[in-house]
Amino acid sequence: MKPGDLLADRFRLDAVLDNTSDFSTVWIGDDTVLQRPVAIRTLKLSDHRTAQVLTGAQRAAEINDPSCVHVLDIGRAEEFNTAFIVTAYVQADTLSDVLADGPLDAVEAADLVAEIADTIARVHDRGIAHGCLDPLQILLAPTGDAIVLGLGTALAVHHPERDAEMVDDVRSLGAMLYACLTARWPMPSSTGLPAAVRDGADLVPPRKARAHVPTPLDRLCRRALGETVAGEEPFDNAREFSVALRAHLTRSGTTAAQRLDRRRSTGPVTTLKGVRQQGRRGVIALIALAVSIVIGGLLLLGVQVLNSVFSEPG
Structure with a gap:
């Protein structure tokens, strides 16, 4: 299977997200009917585990929980020798x-x-x-x-x-x-x-x-x-x-x-990772400010020393 393939005349495969499994691949794709991004897991029809996974997906589709990614559709594409599970696509850090x-x-x-x-x-x-x-x-x-x-x-x-x-x-x-x-x-x-x-x-x-x-x-x-x-x-x-x-x-x-x-209370920071990164940026900014103050102080001290040297009589 390749990007651009259409499953069930509706779900287009765009790019591979995960191909580490020995019998399935996860794609980002498009629901061409509702025009929204979706995640699509394709599974080999020839694998004995596929039927069991499809049964699991069918039951999982009954779960309407905001803390779970929803299963939207399941099906088979005989022309590609594949079954597929379509879920909502959520773009976020794992x-x-x-x-x-x-x-x-x-x-x-x-x-x-x-x-x-x-x-x-x-x-x-x-x-x-x-x-x-x-x-x-x-x-x-x-x-x-x-x-x-x-x-x-x-x-x-x-x-x-x-x-x-x-x-x-x-x-x-x-x-x-x-x-x-x-x-x-x-x-x-x-x-x-x-x-x-x-x-x-x-x-x-x-x-x-x-x-x-x-x-x-x-x-x-x-x-x-x-x-x-x-x-x-x-x-x-x-x-x-x-x-x-x-x-x-x-x-x-x-x-x-x-x-x-x-x-x-994290404001525009969108994840715990972002909170940590924002914290690091804050520390770096404070260090930069401290360094600037020290350098500024040294320069001022240098100017004062030079002024005192050149202002001495004789």
């Missing part, structure tokens, strides 16, 4: 893009992952597991809110192992929190982030991987990753994990209203 600049602070990390866990809990309520949750599947809207991608590829709908897949989603949420706290990814999947540090076969806890991670948040992260910590069982439910994160934030002294104000 969480992986943001974390490439470094970890978030503990409050940002807990608040963001709690929001993602809330979304995944609502998806689980509909009997759907995400199945491939990682920082590449999270977009950050202009408000800083998280939008979940990838529901169109959920493999666990009506699957005998659906409950296990939902637990896997919780493990991925734990990995997401680990990544937000350390800017390292603790799972085998590729996200563009460096791999988490290990001590032999054991994952180094977030608190040891990065200074100043609060102990309670470290423990919540490890429980979501599947550990029993201080006698407390692992989280197996996305909503329980979200509730625990919000309780931690409340105990740490930040209210939901304060966290919302914090996100909305």
Whole structure:
């Protein structure tokens, strides 16, 4: 398939966004009927996984959640030996893009992952597991809110192992929190982030991987990753994990209203990455101003010295 190809006499392929999968490709395209940009995932009809993914996309289309990218259409294009899933196209940084600049602070990390866990809990309520949750599947809207991608590829709908897949989603949420706290990814999947540090076969806890991670948040992260910590069982439910994160934030002294104000007070900055970049620009500007003041002071001192030399008699 190539740019310009038209699927179902409606959806035109424009450019490849992601071709890292062994059986599907993600394109940016156009809905030529409604004249709007869309994302199109094409899948090989000959692959045994395609039928299951299409079933997942069909169920995902029932979800009308502002925190999920909507599935708009599914279909087959026999002439290209392909099936396709069409979703809304959202132009925004992924969480992986943001974390490439470094970890978030503990409050940002807990608040963001709690929001993602809330979304995944609502998806689980509909009997759907995400199945491939990682920082590449999270977009950050202009408000800083998280939008979940990838529901169109959920493999666990009506699957005998659906409950296990939902637990896997919780493990991925734990990995997401680990990544937000350390800017390292603790799972085998590729996200563009460096791999988490290990001590032999054991994952180094977030608190040891990065200074100043609060102990309670470290423990919540490890429980979501599947550990029993201080006698407390692992989280197996996305909503329980979200509730625990919000309780931690409340105990740490930040209210939901304060966290919302914090996100909305960024003005023209559209993402957490932008906030960090704006902060760096501010620091650079202050340094430049300080250097200018020092240089100006030295020049003034030099002029005064010269004046005193030439004004001395004789």
